[in-house]
Amino acid sequence: MSRPPGSAWRRRTGFAALATACLVAVATAVAPVAAAQPSRDAPRACGPHPALSRSVHHLVAHDRIAGAAVLVTGADPDAPCARWTATDGVAELRTGRPMNTTDRLRVGSVTKTFTATVVLQLAAERRLSLDAPVERYLPGLIRGGAYDGRRITVRQLLQHTSGLPDYLDAPEWQHIERLRYRHFEPRRLIARALRLPRPEHTWHYATTNYLVAGLIVREVTGHSPETEISRRIIAPLGLRGTYWPGDETRVRGPHSHSYFTGDDGRRVDGTAWNTTFGGVGGALVSTPADLTRFARALLTGRLLPAPQRAEMRRTVAADPDRLWPGARYGLGLISSPLSCGGSWWGHAGTVPGGHRALVATGPDGRAVAVALNEVPATLQAEQDFLDIVDQALCESPSAERTPA
Numbered sequence: 001m002s003r004p005p006g007s008a009w010r011r012r013t014g015f016a017a018l019a020t021a022c023l024v025a026v027a028t029a030v031a032p033v034a035a036a037q038p039s040r041d042a043p044r045a046c047g048p049h050p051a052l053s054r055s056v057h058h059l060v061a062h063d064r065i066a067g068a069a070v071l072v073t074g075a076d077p078d079a080p081c082a083r084w085t086a087t088d089g090v091a092e093l094r095t096g097r098p099m100n101t102t103d104r105l106r107v108g109s110v111t112k113t114f115t116a117t118v119v120l121q122l123a124a125e126r127r128l129s130l131d132a133p134v135e136r137y138l139p140g141l142i143r144g145g146a147y148d149g150r151r152i153t154v155r156q157l158l159q160h161t162s163g164l165p166d167y168l169d170a171p172e173w174q175h176i177e178r179l180r181y182r183h184f185e186p187r188r189l190i191a192r193a194l195r196l197p198r199p200e201h202t203w204h205y206a207t208t209n210y211l212v213a214g215l216i217v218r219e220v221t222g223h224s225p226e227t228e229i230s231r232r233i234i235a236p237l238g239l240r241g242t243y244w245p246g247d248e249t250r251v252r253g254p255h256s257h258s259y260f261t262g263d264d265g266r267r268v269d270g271t272a273w274n275t276t277f278g279g280v281g282g283a284l285v286s287t288p289a290d291l292t293r294f295a296r297a298l299l300t301g302r303l304l305p306a307p308q309r310a311e312m313r314r315t316v317a318a319d320p321d322r323l324w325p326g327a328r329y330g331l332g333l334i335s336s337p338l339s340c341g342g343s344w345w346g347h348a349g350t351v352p353g354g355h356r357a358l359v360a361t362g363p364d365g366r367a368v369a370v371a372l373n374e375v376p377a378t379l380q381a382e383q384d385f386l387d388i389v390d391q392a393l394c395e396s397p398s399a400e401r402t403p404a
Helices: 015-024 050-061 108-124 154-159 171-179 186-193 207-221 225-234 288-299 306-312 379-394 397-401
Strands: 067-073 083-092 259-261 267-269 334-337 343-350 356-361 367-372
Touching: 050 067, 050 083, 050 379, 067 288, 067 379, 108 154, 108 207, 108 225, 108 288, 108 306, 108 343, 108 356, 154 207, 186 207, 207 225, 288 343, 288 356, 288 367, 343 379, 356 379, 367 379
Parallel strands: none
Antiparallel strands: 067 083, 067 367, 259 267, 334 343, 343 356, 356 367
């Protein structure tokens, strides 16, 4: 999921679509924000990171994001200054509680990387084939009209090259806030997608793909995909802040609230939401620390053998209208170039209530998780968000010991 709510719930992760959204956006009422504060979990031994802190502050003060938090972990967890943070703004507008890096948030489409990992684990166990048609596992699910499950492979689902449309593009989702407390079933959402026109481009980001992949996991294992992801990833890695909310609309434990702009131009608290519409394509709740732990475990081989990791990193060019210029998509992984050379690997996510998350690892093994409680509303704000990722992964290690 990568679109915030509003009168048209337009995509704001893609630059071209962002430009369209900005032309019709209503100015957001600006609430006072807390000054930048050191996170309560920042290691005392680490020196300041002034450039990163300035960038996070800019996102709040200039781009009008309610709150932003960044957690960076070094490649060696035992090294001095292995973790550092930058936070600004507020986790909750009503109380003014400062943003921090320990709160839970809805991570949206970052969920897709968890789902893709389990599919690849099953491929490694030879319980499914990436190049087998969907029809082999789910006979008759995708049939009729422009879509045929006999011609769509599991790989194409994970890579968004299946040609399936996104059910979130259906007209009824243009006012998604009206649907925020409804329960949705994957098969009904998939059926709705199949009544939509075929996408124009070969690569088309669609949560529909991951709902189908989740049904394949259920068929192959006999368990729900949520159960398999919990058993194979969440529990073994000790991701204690990560869970499936199901129909529960609140976020458990300490969490940042999330905000979106209503039709009247005012900020609306969107924290309470039924995210069954995202399912295994976007429903997870997590924390920045859990996301960086997952990302490093995935890309260092703890979760997948080398052949499956290589498959995951075989990318195709992504449509910049749906992601951003330079982005490429593998199997549940985004690759994006870094200004210091090489690329980061990870995923971004957005939920309609306003949370925006991104987790990435750089070439040297450093990982970063960024948590916002409001979706960037302009092209420049989205670029500033992505620049924080680049800065966190490209910053010289010498900055870790910069004297105060």
